[in-house]
Amino acid sequence: MITVTQTYTQIDIRKVNEKFLTDLVMLAYRTQAMEIKRAKEIGKDVFQMTLAECLERIDIQLRDPRGSLVRAHKYTVQRGILRSTERPGDNAWPCLPNGSLECIVTYSDLQKSNKLKESGNLILNWEPSSLSTDYTGMQNVSSRYYSSQNYGLHRETFTIK
DSSP: OOOOOOOOOHHHHHHHHHHHHHHHHHHHHHHOSSOHHHHHHHHHHHHHHHHTTOEEEEEEEEEOTTOOEEEEEEEEEEESSOOOOOOSOOOOOOOOTTSEEEEEEEESOHHHHHHHHHHTOOSSOOOOOOSOOOOTTEEEEEEEEEEETTEEEEEEEEEEO
16 A cells, blocks of 8 residues: 655745746746836745645736736646646746736635734735636646645646637
C-alpha cells in the first residue's frame, strides 16, 4: 500500500507566491496598467491569504481603456502530488497605459477570509468584484505550473480570439 502525504510549509508557499509575484510585477511593468508598488502589495496580501488557507483562485485581467477584457491569467491553488515547477514568464502582454490590470481573488473559505481581513494583516481593502472570471469565448493559449513540495498554482492564460 502506498501512502501519500500532502504536506507543505510556509517556505513552499513563499516559493510559489514569489513566482506569482514575479508574473504580476512583469505584467504591471509591461502593460503600464498598474503601479509596481500596488503589484507588490497584492503579492503580499495573496501570500497572507495562502497562509490563512482561504485562497482558491486568483485572476489577473488586463482591460483596455473601455473596460473590455484583453488578456487574463487564472491561477488555481493546487495541493497534493504536483507537476514540476516552471519559471515565471510568457507575459508578453500589450502596453495599455490607459487600461487597467485587475486582480480578483476567489476564497475557498469565507470564514477564514473574514478572520484574515479583521486581523489587520492585509495591506489592501479587498471588496467583492463585479468583474466576470468566466473566460468562455476566449482562447486558452498556455499553461504553467508553479509548485514546491505539495503546494502549487496552476496558471492558465486566456486571450481574445
